[in-house]
Amino acid sequence: GEVPSLLSAPPSAVRAAERWLDLGGGSGEEGSEEGYLRKTALRSVTLDSESAQKQEGSGSDSEPHTSCPSSVEPHGQEGEQPDCIKDDTDDDDAGICTVTESSSQVLQFEYHILYSCSYSSPVLYFRAFTLEGRSLSLEEVWSSVHPNFRLRLQNSPLNTITQQEHPLLGQPFFVLHPCRTEEFMRPVLQVAQDQHRPVNYVLSWLSVVGPVVGLDVPLKYSTLVHPASSVSSTEPD
């Protein structure tokens, strides 16, 4: 059956068949401090032919990521046209989702979580391939992001997806920029502190940013607390 997610990602046209690998451990070269967390997942994804082009430039300030769509959407049948999805938490996004011709295919996603010492925050790297081994382009990756998230990302140009070199592997990956991480993590950490609960910073962060790119964090992991990685304050050093 489906594993309930800590933060539901609503894409009705996406179903995940997930095998968790290496979460909670590190795999990397010279010792665990240089390692990274890695997960591969097969996802059945609908790439809309009318894929959203990222808009260049911005006039307005980007929104802080203090909330994600919280409504739970039923997963649609494969091949069904995507439903129009309303985001109850944000009237501006009363989402009109264009129903288009689209094909559904199974893609292999690979997610890596690394730590940026420059920004003192985790960063999500990912890449995607067809089953034949062809890399997905940035446009295709954008079109696999659920329209709700896509809309938010387009309105917050600092929270965007770009291609970067993986700092340990040296290969091209897509990166979801860690902009405003501190801002959206602060409420999470504050609540935990108020309730005297330990927090796994990386898992909390991941449960917010992961669903944007199709990475769901199963509920069972949210209850795992690794004392070594818990922090009760945001500012290191």
Next chain:
Amino acid sequence: MPYFSCFSGDSRGMTTSVDTALLPFKPTTKHRQKLLLPRVSYLTLVTDKVKKHFLKVMRAEDVEEMWFEYEGTPLKWHYPIGVLFDLHASNNVLPWSITVHFKNFPDHDLLHCPSNSVIEAHFMSSIKEADALKHKSQVVNDMQKKDHKQLWMGLQNDKFDQFWAMNRKLMEYPTEDGGFRYIPFRIYQTMSDRPFIQKLFRPVSPEGSAHSLGDLLKEMYPDAITNDGEQKRYQVVIHGIEPLLETPLQWLSEHLSHPDNFLHICVIPVPTD
């Protein structure tokens, strides 16, 4: 296969003149172009002439994204040209013969570069990361959009003064600190698969003494240092020269950084002949 050869640009300032010489060609023969490339710029930013030139002689259907290769190694356009040269070709005969390709883009090795705005985004992202290390992003965040634009335009149009009018702000620090918070650097080598080493490193020790290039290497890449009595195995190269290991790191960061505000350091094996 068409290819072009070029001379390594010199390391002074930001510019060299571009000197293109077209050799007589027939459509079926090798086609060479000569270019002088600035060390501090990026391959895809300065090779428009190359692209235009080959577009004239090739059929449109044969032309996909342009990419560069040297002796079988795809060249990463997002590294400064001088770094690529020092890393891959510095001990070889000039001119540096690079092969240009228009097919079979190696998307497992190279980032795509569909437009100059991608280069700009990459350049600005390096500047921002460097300032996060030097000043907790305070200086770059205090700049306006037009100031950021000025940094990029200075690089793109080869306007040294325009660039430095803004960049000097990124080189300041409180006198009492003795230097930046952390030094933005990357150490490159080709002996292993790891593309570069980048970690936190302060320019001043807790006791207040200035860290040197040698101190950085001892911490990050001890193999690069030759111990007493040993034969020298590696050269430590910045902008094509080997600075003395005693050189203060803060000074190197202020004076030998690339326009992206990073100190790019290449560790290369000593030539065997």
